[in-house]
Amino acid sequence: MSAQILSSHRTPWTQRLNAWFYRHNQGGRLTTLVLFLPPALTVFTLFVILPISESGLYSFFRWNGFTELSEGGRFVGLRNFAQMLQHDVFHVAVWNTLKIVLISLVIQLPLAMAVALAVASKSRINNLFRLIFFLPFILADVVAGLIWRFIYDGGTGLVAAVTNLFNLEAFYPLADADWAFNAILVVVIWKYFGYHMMIYIAGLQGISDDMIEAAKLDGASPWKIITKVKLPLIWPAIRLSIFFSVIGALQFFEMAMPLVQSGGPGGSAHTIVTYLYEFGIVRTRVGFGSAVAVVLFLACAVFAFTYQRYVMRQRD
């Protein structure tokens, strides 16, 4: 150790750098790093790190975003956060976001799995079914929202056709504070279950036929084959799809916009992101919006890291 330091005193620093580089640059790894890391890091800093820290700063201000923060902003400490946490509409938004997560775990993913098990084996008719189930996911979110706005119209839509058929009173789900968000949940399931189905199909097709054959020879029932062989084997795919659906729920926004205006009746159909948009952007309270964004970012980050750490790293 001391010899190294002594010797390094005598050689010029460029030579030392060269030597260090030579020693560590195994298989050109360092060259790659030096060449490719800076551009990526610059872009990442510019468009991710910087905006995130900026909204962290804004969240402590009362600021409308029209003028420079130094001129138009007023420091309010934690007041934006306090206001947000006391706001009942924010509570509704958080609860609704959790509802999306719950509905995904309880209905959407099992449904996707059931359909995947049904259409996973390779055949022409299965290809057709897969396409049909995957179709909603291909649609743009806004387009899907607009289509469902027509379906949910109690005067002229599909809902009207049903109520007319049974001679019921006209029903407008999107205008009803108790129903608006449930109506959106139905669209969420319809829109995204095909995506999770595709993940599962990919997993199921990776299971070797020999394994299924062996289970059959051992006398396993079809149900046993699913629960004891297939599901454990595609567990990595399942936990990946859970991860996607939770992150998707936290970011849910585009499809809700055409379905309901500014959070639906009494704000009953807000999610965290539509809440951010309505109370931060539309009402020109950039500071308040930033506070919501900071909370949302923390929620995403905490979930992503914990999930990666404790669920994705499992080796089973």
Place this chain on the structure above:
Amino acid sequence: MIRFKTLLPVSLAALSLMATTMSAQAEEVVNVLHNQQDEKIRAAWEEIRQDFEAQHPDIRVNLEFQDDSAMKQRLPTLLQSNAKPHLYWSFGGANYRTRATSGLLADITDKADGLRANISPGALSAFEIDGRLYGAPYRLAQVGFWYNKRLFEQAGVSADDIETWDDFLDVVQQIKDAGITPIAAGGGERWPLHFYWTYLAMRIGGQDLFNDILADKASFDNAAYIRAGVELQRLADLDPFQPGYLGAKYNEAANVFGNHQAAIHLMGEWDIGVQRSESESGEGVNDNDLGYFSFPAVTGGQGDPSATLGGVDGWAFTAGNGTDAAVEWLTFFLSPENQARLAEQDIIIPVARGAETHVQNPHMKVIAENIAHSSWHQVFWDQALGADVGGVINDISAELTSGDETPEGAVERIQEAWDFR
């Protein structure tokens, strides 16, 4: 070999190009940014522009168009850049005030004698901030009750009988009893419902109370505004709106009204055209069937029933660009003659003195007279009080109507937003 014949036009073109660039250097340029999509209106403006340039050979005016939402999004940055126009289309209200007090607009108070001479002081005051002028109004709008005469007849009611809010509620009840949907409302967007609450607040509380609130000498949490909520809930209790109104957008409500499926629509005069274009037939409620009455007085209210709620839209000068040429252009554009020209084509309800007599459409005419005789022309509260406080007023209006908020809770929430603005 180049022939003289081909050379001549080329050299002439080059010469004329030089001439134009030389004259362009001598000219002063005024850039005007607007969001007007309507071809008819743009053609009318273009005529005025040509007249102006004919009379002012040393000034060139460019009318630049940007789509409304694009303009809204770009303005905050555009106003701070070098590419900003001299003048841009602007509503009065809180955004205009914020920009003026933030130094983004040019103070033209000392050059405004021409504008002052032509424009009625009431309208001009919408563009005055603390006594200084940063722009000028261009047109007026009023919100009132549009109604379907045929459906009124069918229900055996007359708009002439409506003098007070109680009369109005009676009429609504009678229309409902006749099996007709009384009122169309775009409750999903909320601002259409805020017209009800704010008009009631104006009729009950009056102008002085509102001015005191603006000056922080009074609170939104007052007896008059609580009563506004009570009266709105009296209307809502009659269940007068089309089914599903709480999820409906404005244009969907205009469709219901234009299809003769509801008798009344509380809206600005732009609804004449919108209910027509949104209706299934494309005809809407035609001029013969369409009627109009102002928001009625409320018994026991302090407000003058002639007071009007509506818009004052106009132009603002950007910082450093309140040049003589720009002011000259706007003075010309807003002169009584040119405003009369636009009014004759039913394009605007003018702000220039005397120009309102040139309005042709009978409904526009009524509104022009209403505003001219109005003791208090108030800009829509959701615009005038800024997007944050205005947003809360829209929220509570919808929630009072749906029964999710109490009149007391509503005013508390507005005051809270006002305190935190």
